[in-house]
Amino acid sequence: MSTQTAQTPPGARQRTRSCATGLVCHRCGNRYPLQDSVFACPDCGKGLDVVYDYELAARYFEEVPSSERPRNIWHFEELLPIVDASAQARVGLHAGYTPLIKADRLGAELGLSNLYLKDDSTCRPSLSYKDRVVSMSVARLLERGKEEIGCVSTGNVGTAVAALAAKAGVDAYVFYPNRLEDMKARACAALGAKVCQVEGNYDEANRRCRELAEATGMDFANITLRPFYAEGAKTAAFEIVEQLEWRAPDHIVTAAAGGTLSSRLHKGLGELQLMGLSETEQTRIHIAQPSGCNPIATAILAEEAEVHPVTPETAAHSLAIGAPGDGYLVIDAVLKRGGTAGFASDPEIFAGIDLLASTEGILTEPAGGTTVAVLEKLVAAGRFAPDDTVVAIITGNGLKTLDDHPPKPWPAKIECELDAMLTALNELKSAGSLIDQARAQLHP
């Protein structure tokens, strides 16, 4: 299919169309070969970024029209870091290319006539944006010839690792901090991963997992494979712009935890500009965090370049990272793009979930509720013109977190008998509606 494949000598490993050329340190600019197993700069300790040959990528991109490309995570494979086609194939083709939905009912509620939702609550295989990033980690693991993968997780990395490792046929070990939705840990075990809950919060578990990785040589999806993991997040930006017929939106609003997604949306938008595929410079990125864990939002609002770590205290467990590794990159991305940040309390987060559910029929988890609640606040603060194109990313699925939702009114058990059912129906009709409850909470 590709020129590269055609030139591959018999017996050699088939190459993808990836145009990755190496790794570079975010801070000091030191360069390392793509094949190296370094994940942090030996000189300054900062993270590494994958770099590409964009001229080559633009040429390759022209060769295969979009309509002939797979509608999955590998759609833009030129700008992804995986070069070994067999590793890519073993990871499979499920993840990515989620729907971009015109959200007319939520838009009317908020006063936005061009509101879209990037619905990663339906991302395959595990119903969150983490399927994008973990796909890259698992593919990279296979490129290295390894058959075991670990991860530390606020919830969704674990289920993504469990599912994608199962598909690739490698063993998965998931380390969870102990205060987490049980459902996510149980889903990991149900997918065949070995699950371990450790005392402490995510930041503590993350530090220990890094030591564990060093002590054992086992790769961790979001630690030792981090430069590759992060590249998967760009695919959300590529898809959004392509789904808008290559007209980049005026605004993207998304939740931030470690900061991978929000910082790599910036990188992805920049790459589309470099390749001449779309004018993306006007796109602002706004981030949403829970009030109980908002170190990046706080730094952005104070215009500080570095994040001051906090101890998380929030119902949005998947966003509970108090010391976000990519925080400084998010600050840079948001400020460069003229975006902003907001945060929402736990009751506002659940009202955000309710508002999205009752207007668009999408059940999201607290991370998505945070995004919707902050979107509402940004509208109220006059951040958008009414006809701006605004994309909110719904990063996770509420079926995984229902145990945590405040209980909704639930009909008592009644006789299976017409009169009793008529009475019950009348009671249900006079009960308050979900959309009214959400409205009362969000704009009292």
Ligand SMILES: *Cc1c(COP(=O)(O)O)cnc(C)c1O
């Ligand atoms: C991990 C996660 C995020 C935030 O991701 P980062 O890239 O770490 O900032 C947002 N939403 C959900 C549902 C997540 O699981």
Ligand SMILES: [Zn+2]
């Ligand atoms: Zn460095």
